[in-house]
Amino acid sequence: xKINLKINGISKILEVEPGEFLLDVLRRNNYLSVRRGCDNSxxxxxxxxxxxxxxxxxxxxAVKANNHEITTVEGIQEExxxxxxxxxxxxxxxxxxxxxxxxxxxxxxxxxxxxxxDEEIKEYxxxxxxxxxxxxxxxxxxxxxxxxKNESS
Amino acid sequence: xxxxxFVEAKSISEAYDLIKADRLNKVIGGGAWLKISMKKAKTxxxxxxxxxxxxxxxxxxxxxxxxxxxxxxxxxxxxxxLSSGILSKAINHIMGITIRxxxxxxxxxxxKFAFSDLYPVLLVMNVKLTFFKLGxxxxxxxxxxxxxxxxxxxxxxxxxxxxxxYFKKVSxxxxxxxxxxxxxxxxxxxxxxxxxxxxxxxxxxxxxxxxLNSQDKLDDEKIEKACDLxxxxxxxxxxxxxxxxxxxxxxxxxxxxxxxxVIK
Numbered sequence: 001x002k003i004n005l006k007i008n009g010i011s012k013i014l015e016v017e018p019g020e021f022l023l024d025v026l027r028r029n030n031y032l033s034v035r036r037g038c039d040n041s042x043x044x045x046x047x048x049x050x051x052x053x054x055x056x057x058x059x060x061x062a063v064k065a066n067n068h069e070i071t072t073v074e075g076i077q078e079e080x081x082x083x084x085x086x087x088x089x090x091x092x093x094x095x096x097x098x099x100x101x102x103x104x105x106x107x108x109x110x111x112x113x114x115x116x117x118d119e120e121i122k123e124y125x126x127x128x129x130x131x132x133x134x135x136x137x138x139x140x141x142x143x144x145x146x147x148x149k150n151e152s153s
Numbered sequence: 154x155x156x157x158x159f160v161e162a163k164s165i166s167e168a169y170d171l172i173k174a175d176r177l178n179k180v181i182g183g184g185a186w187l188k189i190s191m192k193k194a195k196t197x198x199x200x201x202x203x204x205x206x207x208x209x210x211x212x213x214x215x216x217x218x219x220x221x222x223x224x225x226x227x228x229x230x231x232x233x234x235l236s237s238g239i240l241s242k243a244i245n246h247i248m249g250i251t252i253r254x255x256x257x258x259x260x261x262x263x264x265k266f267a268f269s270d271l272y273p274v275l276l277v278m279n280v281k282l283t284f285f286k287l288g289x290x291x292x293x294x295x296x297x298x299x300x301x302x303x304x305x306x307x308x309x310x311x312x313x314x315x316x317x318x319y320f321k322k323v324s325x326x327x328x329x330x331x332x333x334x335x336x337x338x339x340x341x342x343x344x345x346x347x348x349x350x351x352x353x354x355x356x357x358x359x360x361x362x363x364x365l366n367s368q369d370k371l372d373d374e375k376i377e378k379a380c381d382l383x384x385x386x387x388x389x390x391x392x393x394x395x396x397x398x399x400x401x402x403x404x405x406x407x408x409x410x411x412x413x414x415v416i417k
Binding site: 001017018019021039040041042044047050053054055056058059060061063064105123124125126127128 | 154155156157158159181184185186187188189194197199201224245248249250251252254255327328
Protein backbone atom coordinates (compact mmCIF):
# COMPACT_ATOMS: atom_id res chain seq x y z
CA UNK A 1 0.00 0.00 0.00
CA LYS A 2 1.07 3.60 -0.56
CA ILE A 3 1.45 6.28 2.12
CA ASN A 4 1.91 10.03 1.80
CA LEU A 5 4.58 11.52 4.04
CA LYS A 6 6.31 14.82 4.34
CA ILE A 7 9.90 13.99 5.21
CA ASN A 8 12.10 16.96 6.13
CA GLY A 9 9.60 19.24 4.37
CA ILE A 10 9.53 17.24 1.13
CA SER A 11 6.37 15.35 0.12
CA LYS A 12 6.93 11.66 -0.61
CA ILE A 13 4.73 8.77 -1.66
CA LEU A 14 6.20 5.51 -0.35
CA GLU A 15 5.21 1.89 -0.83
CA VAL A 16 4.91 0.03 2.50
CA GLU A 17 3.67 -3.28 3.84
CA PRO A 18 0.71 -3.06 6.30
CA GLY A 19 2.77 -4.53 9.16
CA GLU A 20 5.99 -2.64 8.45
CA PHE A 21 7.51 -0.22 10.94
CA LEU A 22 8.60 3.30 10.03
CA LEU A 23 12.27 2.61 10.79
CA ASP A 24 12.44 -0.09 8.11
CA VAL A 25 10.72 2.12 5.56
CA LEU A 26 12.97 5.11 6.25
CA ARG A 27 16.17 3.07 6.06
CA ARG A 28 15.02 1.33 2.88
CA ASN A 29 14.56 4.79 1.39
CA ASN A 30 18.08 5.85 2.39
CA TYR A 31 17.32 7.92 5.48
CA LEU A 32 20.31 6.25 7.10
CA SER A 33 20.81 8.73 9.92
CA VAL A 34 17.82 6.95 11.52
CA ARG A 35 19.65 4.10 13.23
CA ARG A 36 18.57 0.64 14.25
CA GLY A 37 19.51 -0.27 17.82
CA CYS A 38 17.46 -2.40 20.20
CA ASP A 39 14.45 -2.49 17.85
CA ASN A 40 12.05 -2.49 20.83
CA SER A 41 11.76 1.19 21.87
CA UNK A 42 14.36 1.00 24.63
CA UNK A 43 17.48 2.66 23.24
CA UNK A 44 16.13 5.67 21.31
CA UNK A 45 18.62 5.63 18.40
CA UNK A 46 15.75 5.30 15.91
CA UNK A 47 14.10 8.52 17.12
CA UNK A 48 12.47 10.76 14.51
CA UNK A 49 10.11 13.69 14.95
CA UNK A 50 6.52 12.78 14.13
CA UNK A 51 4.58 16.02 13.71
CA UNK A 52 7.40 17.62 15.75
CA UNK A 53 7.20 15.12 18.62
CA UNK A 54 10.00 12.60 19.20
CA UNK A 55 8.93 8.98 18.65
CA UNK A 56 10.77 5.66 18.28
CA UNK A 57 10.42 4.83 14.58
CA UNK A 58 11.11 1.14 15.31
CA UNK A 59 7.76 0.92 17.09
CA UNK A 60 5.58 3.16 14.94
CA UNK A 61 3.72 1.39 12.16
CA ALA A 62 4.59 3.10 8.88
CA VAL A 63 0.91 3.20 7.87
CA LYS A 64 0.13 5.27 10.96
CA ALA A 65 2.47 7.94 9.59
CA ASN A 66 0.28 8.38 6.51
CA ASN A 67 -0.39 12.11 5.93
CA HIS A 68 1.95 13.13 8.75
CA GLU A 69 5.25 14.98 8.90
CA ILE A 70 8.51 13.18 9.68
CA THR A 71 11.75 14.95 10.53
CA THR A 72 15.16 13.29 10.64
CA VAL A 73 18.37 15.01 11.77
CA GLU A 74 18.87 16.32 8.21
CA GLY A 75 15.68 18.37 8.70
CA ILE A 76 17.14 20.27 11.67
CA GLN A 77 20.66 20.63 10.27
CA GLU A 78 21.35 24.13 11.59
CA GLU A 79 20.30 23.28 15.16
CA UNK A 80 22.09 19.92 14.99
CA UNK A 81 25.29 21.72 14.04
CA UNK A 82 24.98 24.04 17.05
CA UNK A 83 24.47 21.06 19.36
CA UNK A 84 27.38 19.23 17.72
CA UNK A 85 29.68 22.17 18.54
CA UNK A 86 28.59 22.02 22.18
CA UNK A 87 29.13 18.24 22.21
CA UNK A 88 32.64 18.78 20.83
CA UNK A 89 33.43 21.42 23.41
CA UNK A 90 32.50 19.11 26.30
CA UNK A 91 33.86 15.87 24.81
CA UNK A 92 30.34 14.53 24.80
CA UNK A 93 30.84 12.32 21.81
CA UNK A 94 32.66 9.10 21.06
CA UNK A 95 31.25 6.71 18.47
CA UNK A 96 28.47 9.10 17.42
CA UNK A 97 25.90 6.37 16.82
CA UNK A 98 23.32 8.00 19.11
CA UNK A 99 24.01 11.60 18.04
CA UNK A 100 21.25 12.05 15.39
CA UNK A 101 18.57 10.77 17.75
CA UNK A 102 19.98 12.76 20.67
CA UNK A 103 19.92 15.93 18.53
CA UNK A 104 16.28 15.36 17.55
CA UNK A 105 15.18 14.76 21.13
CA UNK A 106 17.09 17.79 22.46
CA UNK A 107 15.60 19.90 19.65
CA UNK A 108 12.09 18.70 20.62
CA UNK A 109 12.81 19.51 24.27
CA UNK A 110 13.79 23.02 23.25
CA UNK A 111 10.54 23.48 21.34
CA UNK A 112 8.50 22.18 24.28
CA UNK A 113 10.30 23.69 27.24
CA UNK A 114 12.61 26.63 26.61
CA UNK A 115 13.86 26.77 30.19
CA UNK A 116 14.33 23.12 31.06
CA UNK A 117 15.88 22.44 34.46
CA ASP A 118 18.57 19.79 35.04
CA GLU A 119 15.90 17.32 36.12
CA GLU A 120 13.69 18.09 33.13
CA ILE A 121 16.61 17.55 30.74
CA LYS A 122 17.38 14.18 32.34
CA GLU A 123 13.73 13.17 32.30
CA TYR A 124 13.26 14.16 28.65
CA UNK A 125 16.31 12.17 27.58
CA UNK A 126 15.71 9.04 29.66
CA UNK A 127 14.82 7.06 26.52
CA UNK A 128 17.98 8.04 24.60
CA UNK A 129 20.82 5.74 25.59
CA UNK A 130 24.51 6.39 24.96
CA UNK A 131 26.92 3.53 25.66
CA UNK A 132 30.07 5.66 25.40
CA UNK A 133 29.95 8.85 27.38
CA UNK A 134 28.27 8.31 30.74
CA UNK A 135 25.91 11.25 30.10
CA UNK A 136 27.62 13.89 32.28
CA UNK A 137 29.43 15.55 29.42
CA UNK A 138 26.33 15.31 27.23
CA UNK A 139 24.24 16.90 29.94
CA UNK A 140 26.66 19.83 30.18
CA UNK A 141 26.71 20.21 26.40
CA UNK A 142 22.92 20.15 26.18
CA UNK A 143 22.66 22.79 28.91
CA UNK A 144 25.07 24.98 26.98
CA UNK A 145 23.08 24.47 23.75
CA UNK A 146 19.79 25.32 25.47
CA UNK A 147 21.38 28.36 27.11
CA UNK A 148 22.75 29.62 23.81
CA LYS A 149 19.33 29.31 22.25
CA ASN A 150 17.79 31.16 25.17
CA GLU A 151 20.14 34.08 24.71
CA SER A 152 19.38 34.36 21.02
CA SER A 153 15.61 33.89 21.33
CA UNK B 154 4.98 -8.94 12.03
CA UNK B 155 2.67 -10.63 9.56
CA UNK B 156 -0.28 -8.40 8.64
CA UNK B 157 -2.50 -8.77 5.58
CA UNK B 158 -4.35 -5.49 5.67
CA PHE B 159 -4.56 -2.15 7.48
CA VAL B 160 -7.89 -0.35 7.82
CA GLU B 161 -8.51 3.16 9.07
CA ALA B 162 -11.96 2.75 10.66
CA LYS B 163 -14.50 5.41 9.69
CA SER B 164 -16.71 4.72 12.69
CA ILE B 165 -16.55 2.77 15.94
CA SER B 166 -19.27 0.46 14.66
CA GLU B 167 -17.21 -0.31 11.54
CA ALA B 168 -14.24 -1.20 13.77
CA TYR B 169 -16.51 -3.33 15.95
CA ASP B 170 -17.94 -5.21 12.93
CA LEU B 171 -14.41 -5.92 11.72
CA ILE B 172 -13.23 -7.43 15.02
CA LYS B 173 -16.38 -9.51 15.21
CA ALA B 174 -15.84 -10.80 11.66
CA ASP B 175 -12.55 -12.59 12.42
CA ARG B 176 -10.61 -13.17 15.65
CA LEU B 177 -7.40 -12.35 13.79
CA ASN B 178 -8.65 -8.83 13.06
CA LYS B 179 -7.16 -6.62 15.76
CA VAL B 180 -7.78 -3.07 16.92
CA ILE B 181 -4.62 -1.12 17.68
CA GLY B 182 -4.21 1.87 19.98
CA GLY B 183 -0.91 3.67 19.47
CA GLY B 184 0.73 0.41 18.45
CA ALA B 185 3.65 0.99 20.82
CA TRP B 186 3.75 -2.62 22.08
CA LEU B 187 2.76 -4.32 18.82
CA LYS B 188 6.24 -5.60 18.20
CA ILE B 189 6.38 -7.49 21.49
CA SER B 190 2.72 -8.46 21.74
CA MET B 191 1.56 -9.45 18.25
CA LYS B 192 3.01 -11.82 15.67
CA LYS B 193 0.15 -12.08 13.21
CA ALA B 194 -3.05 -10.27 12.25
CA LYS B 195 -5.35 -10.49 9.27
CA THR B 196 -6.49 -6.89 9.54
CA UNK B 197 -5.13 -4.17 11.80
CA UNK B 198 -7.83 -1.65 12.60
CA UNK B 199 -6.80 1.90 13.45
CA UNK B 200 -9.02 4.23 15.50
CA UNK B 201 -6.87 7.29 14.72
CA UNK B 202 -9.54 9.14 12.72
CA UNK B 203 -12.46 8.70 15.13
CA UNK B 204 -11.89 11.79 17.27
CA UNK B 205 -10.89 9.77 20.33
CA UNK B 206 -7.80 11.86 21.09
CA UNK B 207 -9.07 14.40 23.64
CA UNK B 208 -9.18 15.41 27.31
CA UNK B 209 -12.46 17.08 28.29
CA UNK B 210 -13.21 18.56 31.69
CA UNK B 211 -16.81 18.26 32.90
CA UNK B 212 -18.32 19.39 36.20
CA UNK B 213 -17.75 16.16 38.14
CA UNK B 214 -15.26 14.26 36.03
CA UNK B 215 -12.53 14.43 33.42
CA UNK B 216 -13.21 12.45 30.26
CA UNK B 217 -10.30 11.14 28.22
CA UNK B 218 -10.63 9.65 24.72
CA UNK B 219 -9.12 6.18 24.39
CA UNK B 220 -6.68 7.31 21.67
CA UNK B 221 -5.13 10.03 23.85
CA UNK B 222 -1.38 9.59 24.14
CA UNK B 223 0.17 8.87 27.53
CA UNK B 224 2.35 11.95 27.13
CA UNK B 225 -0.65 14.21 26.58
CA UNK B 226 -2.28 12.75 29.69
CA UNK B 227 0.91 13.05 31.73
CA UNK B 228 1.27 16.76 31.01
CA UNK B 229 -2.41 17.75 31.32
CA UNK B 230 -3.08 20.21 34.19
CA UNK B 231 -6.51 18.81 35.07
CA UNK B 232 -5.12 15.28 35.33
CA UNK B 233 -2.24 16.57 37.47
CA UNK B 234 -4.77 18.05 39.89
CA LEU B 235 -6.30 14.66 40.74
CA SER B 236 -5.08 12.67 43.78
CA SER B 237 -1.78 14.54 44.15
CA GLY B 238 -1.07 13.95 40.45
CA ILE B 239 -0.38 10.22 40.83
CA LEU B 240 -1.53 9.38 37.30
CA SER B 241 0.98 11.83 35.82
CA LYS B 242 3.68 10.46 38.13
CA ALA B 243 2.94 6.87 37.10
CA ILE B 244 3.01 7.73 33.38
CA ASN B 245 6.24 9.64 33.90
CA HIS B 246 7.87 6.36 34.95
CA ILE B 247 6.89 4.49 31.79
CA MET B 248 10.00 4.16 29.61
CA GLY B 249 10.95 7.35 27.72
CA ILE B 250 9.02 10.31 26.37
CA THR B 251 9.34 9.00 22.80
CA ILE B 252 7.31 5.86 23.52
CA ARG B 253 4.82 7.85 25.63
CA UNK B 254 4.19 10.02 22.55
CA UNK B 255 2.97 6.88 20.73
CA UNK B 256 1.35 4.76 23.45
CA UNK B 257 -2.30 5.54 24.18
CA UNK B 258 -4.29 5.25 27.39
CA UNK B 259 -6.76 2.95 25.60
CA UNK B 260 -4.05 0.60 24.37
CA UNK B 261 -2.41 0.54 27.80
CA UNK B 262 -5.72 -0.44 29.44
CA UNK B 263 -6.80 -3.00 26.84
CA UNK B 264 -3.42 -4.76 26.92
CA LYS B 265 -4.00 -6.00 30.49
CA PHE B 266 -0.25 -5.99 31.01
CA ALA B 267 0.61 -7.34 34.47
CA PHE B 268 3.62 -5.00 34.67
CA SER B 269 1.45 -1.93 33.99
CA ASP B 270 2.29 1.09 36.13
CA LEU B 271 -1.10 2.59 35.31
CA TYR B 272 -3.24 -0.21 36.73
CA PRO B 273 -2.64 0.38 40.46
CA VAL B 274 -3.33 4.08 39.94
CA LEU B 275 -6.52 3.52 37.95
CA LEU B 276 -7.72 1.13 40.66
CA VAL B 277 -7.46 3.73 43.43
CA MET B 278 -8.75 6.74 41.46
CA ASN B 279 -12.45 6.03 40.89
CA VAL B 280 -12.26 5.43 37.15
CA LYS B 281 -15.02 4.37 34.75
CA LEU B 282 -14.44 2.82 31.34
CA THR B 283 -16.92 3.18 28.48
CA PHE B 284 -16.95 0.33 25.97
CA PHE B 285 -18.86 0.45 22.68
CA LYS B 286 -21.01 -2.63 23.50
CA LEU B 287 -20.36 -3.41 27.16
CA GLY B 288 -21.22 0.16 28.17
CA UNK B 289 -19.81 1.79 31.31
CA UNK B 290 -18.01 -0.31 33.94
CA UNK B 291 -15.68 0.61 36.79
CA UNK B 292 -11.97 -0.08 36.39
CA UNK B 293 -12.25 -2.41 39.38
CA UNK B 294 -14.85 -4.49 37.51
CA UNK B 295 -12.68 -4.46 34.39
CA UNK B 296 -9.72 -5.94 36.27
CA UNK B 297 -11.84 -8.91 37.35
CA UNK B 298 -13.17 -9.88 33.92
CA UNK B 299 -11.16 -11.78 31.27
CA UNK B 300 -9.33 -9.78 28.63
CA UNK B 301 -11.83 -7.96 26.40
CA UNK B 302 -10.85 -8.81 22.82
CA UNK B 303 -14.15 -8.20 21.09
CA UNK B 304 -15.17 -4.73 22.20
CA UNK B 305 -13.79 -1.23 21.78
CA UNK B 306 -12.81 1.06 24.61
CA UNK B 307 -14.16 4.52 23.80
CA UNK B 308 -13.32 6.70 26.78
CA UNK B 309 -12.11 6.78 30.37
CA UNK B 310 -13.73 8.97 33.03
CA UNK B 311 -11.86 10.13 36.11
CA UNK B 312 -14.13 11.34 38.90
CA UNK B 313 -12.90 14.65 40.28
CA UNK B 314 -11.77 14.39 43.88
CA UNK B 315 -9.69 16.06 46.53
CA UNK B 316 -8.00 12.88 47.72
CA UNK B 317 -4.33 12.67 48.52
CA UNK B 318 -2.33 10.15 46.56
CA TYR B 319 0.93 8.21 46.56
CA PHE B 320 2.55 6.25 43.75
CA LYS B 321 5.71 4.16 43.80
CA LYS B 322 7.40 2.11 41.14
CA VAL B 323 10.51 0.10 41.99
CA SER B 324 12.60 -1.04 39.03
CA UNK B 325 16.25 -1.77 38.37
CA UNK B 326 16.59 0.95 35.75
CA UNK B 327 14.39 3.80 34.54
CA UNK B 328 13.52 1.83 31.40
CA UNK B 329 12.80 -1.52 33.09
CA UNK B 330 9.43 -2.95 34.09
CA UNK B 331 8.53 -2.70 37.76
CA UNK B 332 9.55 -5.22 40.42
CA UNK B 333 6.53 -3.85 42.24
CA UNK B 334 4.34 -0.79 41.80
CA UNK B 335 1.69 0.56 44.14
CA UNK B 336 -0.77 3.39 44.53
CA UNK B 337 -2.63 4.75 47.55
CA UNK B 338 -5.37 7.36 47.82
CA UNK B 339 -7.15 8.62 50.89
CA UNK B 340 -10.17 10.87 51.29
CA UNK B 341 -11.25 11.66 54.87
CA UNK B 342 -9.22 8.66 56.08
CA UNK B 343 -10.90 6.33 53.59
CA UNK B 344 -8.00 4.42 52.05
CA UNK B 345 -7.71 2.73 48.69
CA UNK B 346 -4.57 0.68 48.08
CA UNK B 347 -3.55 -1.26 44.97
CA UNK B 348 -0.38 -3.24 44.39
CA UNK B 349 0.78 -4.47 40.98
CA UNK B 350 3.60 -6.17 39.10
CA UNK B 351 3.99 -8.76 41.87
CA UNK B 352 4.42 -10.12 39.16
CA UNK B 353 0.71 -10.76 38.59
CA UNK B 354 -1.74 -8.02 37.60
CA UNK B 355 -2.59 -5.21 40.04
CA UNK B 356 -5.36 -5.76 42.59
CA UNK B 357 -6.91 -3.73 45.35
CA UNK B 358 -5.64 -4.77 48.80
CA UNK B 359 -9.15 -5.09 50.19
CA UNK B 360 -8.38 -6.56 53.63
CA UNK B 361 -5.71 -3.94 54.21
CA UNK B 362 -8.12 -1.19 53.17
CA UNK B 363 -10.83 -2.57 55.46
CA UNK B 364 -8.40 -2.69 58.38
CA LEU B 365 -7.13 0.87 57.82
CA ASN B 366 -10.61 2.27 57.27
CA SER B 367 -11.83 0.78 60.56
CA GLN B 368 -9.16 2.55 62.64
CA ASP B 369 -9.91 5.79 64.48
CA LYS B 370 -6.28 6.82 64.57
CA LEU B 371 -3.26 5.30 62.89
CA ASP B 372 0.01 4.73 64.75
CA ASP B 373 3.21 2.91 63.74
CA GLU B 374 1.98 -0.41 65.10
CA LYS B 375 -1.26 -0.28 63.09
CA ILE B 376 0.59 0.76 59.94
CA GLU B 377 2.99 -2.20 60.43
CA LYS B 378 -0.02 -4.50 60.75
CA ALA B 379 -1.54 -3.05 57.55
CA CYS B 380 1.73 -3.73 55.71
CA ASP B 381 1.74 -7.36 56.93
CA LEU B 382 -1.86 -7.74 55.79
CA UNK B 383 -1.02 -6.33 52.37
CA UNK B 384 1.79 -8.84 51.93
CA UNK B 385 -0.48 -11.70 53.06
CA UNK B 386 -3.26 -10.88 50.60
CA UNK B 387 -1.20 -9.88 47.59
CA UNK B 388 -0.38 -13.27 46.01
CA UNK B 389 3.28 -12.35 45.59
CA UNK B 390 5.60 -14.53 43.52
CA UNK B 391 9.09 -14.61 42.02
CA UNK B 392 10.10 -13.96 38.44
CA UNK B 393 13.21 -12.85 36.55
CA UNK B 394 12.94 -9.30 37.97
CA UNK B 395 12.72 -10.09 41.68
CA UNK B 396 12.18 -12.89 44.18
CA UNK B 397 9.01 -13.29 46.22
CA UNK B 398 10.95 -12.45 49.38
CA UNK B 399 12.41 -9.26 47.93
CA UNK B 400 8.99 -8.15 46.69
CA UNK B 401 7.57 -8.69 50.19
CA UNK B 402 10.22 -6.41 51.68
CA UNK B 403 9.62 -3.78 48.99
CA UNK B 404 5.87 -3.81 49.59
CA UNK B 405 6.24 -3.45 53.36
CA UNK B 406 8.79 -0.65 53.01
CA UNK B 407 6.97 1.47 50.45
CA UNK B 408 3.47 0.85 51.73
CA UNK B 409 4.56 2.14 55.15
CA UNK B 410 6.08 5.25 53.54
CA UNK B 411 3.03 5.74 51.35
CA UNK B 412 0.49 5.51 54.18
CA UNK B 413 2.54 7.94 56.27
CA UNK B 414 2.75 10.33 53.35
CA VAL B 415 -1.00 10.46 52.68
CA ILE B 416 -1.97 10.85 56.35
CA LYS B 417 0.41 13.76 56.97
